[in-house]
Amino acid sequence: MLHFVDLCEIAVRSGDGGPGKVSFRREKYVPKGGPDGGDGGKGGDVVFVVDSNLNTLRDFTYRKLYHARSGDPGGKALRSGLGGTDLRIKVPPGNIVRDRATEDIICDLAAEGEEFIACRGGIGGRGNNHFKSPTNQTPRYADAGRPGTEMELILELKLVADIGLVGYPNAGKSTFLAAISDAKPKIASYPFTTLTPNLGVVHSTKHKSFTVADIPGIIEGAHKGKGLGFQFLRHIQRVRVLCFILDVSDKNYERHFASLKEELGAYDPTLLSRAEVVLLNKIDALTPKKLEQLKRSIDRNTLPISALEKTNIAAAAKRLWKKLEETKKASYASL
Incomplete structure (x- = not known):
């Protein structure tokens, strides 16, 4: 290996x-x-x-x-x-x-x-x-x-990628990367399966593609070095778009999202101004009633997915590409 x-x-x-x-x-x-x-x-x-x-x-x-x-x-x-x-x-x-x-x-x-x-x-x-x-x-x-x-x-x-996957350990980032790209990261059901960043290339169309970096799980205190935080966080600094992946089967997923934003801001305040996409993963673990409640409670900028069953994966890839294109146009306009 x-x-x-x-x-x-x-x-x-x-x-x-x-x-x-x-x-x-x-x-x-x-x-x-x-x-x-x-x-x-x-x-x-x-x-x-x-x-x-x-x-x-x-x-x-x-x-x-x-x-x-x-x-x-x-x-x-x-x-x-x-x-x-x-x-x-x-x-x-x-x-x-x-x-x-x-x-x-x-x-x-x-x-x-x-x-x-x-x-x-x-x-x-x-x-x-x-x-x-x-x-x-x-x-x-x-x-x-x-x-x-x-x-x-x-x-x-510091890895150079278009999209950076950010989330808590075991949120399903590696499963999502494997679902949308040609990458084959290690996937298991325990936290900190991913200990090193993985890169994947997503082919949205025949002539369009973008790179995605699977950043190992970030926990509270990462900006102080907790949980190998420094080694993980440095790879986020070069990405154009942040993709937050949250585990909705965990009742604390909203608090996790706030914690992730706090850790990124404490490490590098400029990260909070990056374009972002929020994906709510593991909807396959929800009951139909809870899934319906979830869909009614989220805004249009948040997309529920199941990386394991590949539910809404194509829509997620399309949304990432669209956000990336918007970011590129904005950067060109500022030149």
């Missing part, structure tokens, strides 16, 4: 610049040629590159030190040394790079193909050709290449 990893620490170092060459031109009829030492090559950079085929930082748990290649030394006859190859480190979309010492954000990589140079390679040293002068025709020294830079970094992954 592959484990989801969304936080890790690594060290990176760019390549050193190659040393300059001390050399003199020597030919048959030129016994005292001038200096011809070449420059050293530049050290390789450390570059982070976004790759949409990745969705976890698991690979970074096996390797902690990343070192770019150093530049080659300069050669005779003014030949420059070969530059060190850049070290290109692939990361998933939504990756934040922080300085471990200060925890300041260095870069935020969200889009496919986006790149960021974390450490630049050292400059190659100058060969002795650069040091000749009227008073010194035969310089016997050259520059050493400049050393590369080294940093200790924190890599933090």
Whole structure:
């Protein structure tokens, strides 16, 4: 089983610049040629590159030190040394790079193909050709290449998705994700079945699709770290639309909804201004009388569903797509 990893620490170092060459031109009829030492090559950079085929930082748990290649030394006859190859480190979309010492954000990589140079390679040293002068025709020294830079970094992954499923443990989020998408999350009847976020792609029509993130269950005190709250809540920050899934077979579902909003607001107040859709799940567990009472009591922005029996699932997917399109249009209009 592959484990989801969304936080890790690594060290990176760019390549050193190659040393300059001390050399003199020597030919048959030129016994005292001038200096011809070449420059050293530049050290390789450390570059982070976004790759949409990745969705976890698991690979970074096996390797902690990343070192770019150093530049080659300069050669005779003014030949420059070969530059060190850049070290290109692939990361998933939504990756934040922080300085471990200060925890300041260095870069935020969200889009496919986006790149960021974390450490630049050292400059190659100058060969002795650069040091000749009227008073010194035969310089016997050259520059050493400049050393590369080294940093200790924190890599933090925040999933990039259109829709984020939010709810208490065992509310049926994973069942809903499996019902509307091609994802196959672990599903069971006990709380905290989902311990890592799951991503699914929903194909609303032939040419239209959107991504949904199943965020593990949030409980009271999550914004303080309770129940692995920090690890869960960080993945909600990038979604466009919040989809609240409430278990209506639990008589406290209205209080759970208020609690979820409170936890989101305490963690990041901007989350309360996100577009939202509310789904009342597990209507299959209600008696016909209670179901009828429920339908009469809810407003038009709330939809009763049964993820298990796939009741109103198509309508839920359509509502999510519509809300997502409204959000996109609003963001375009504000540009």
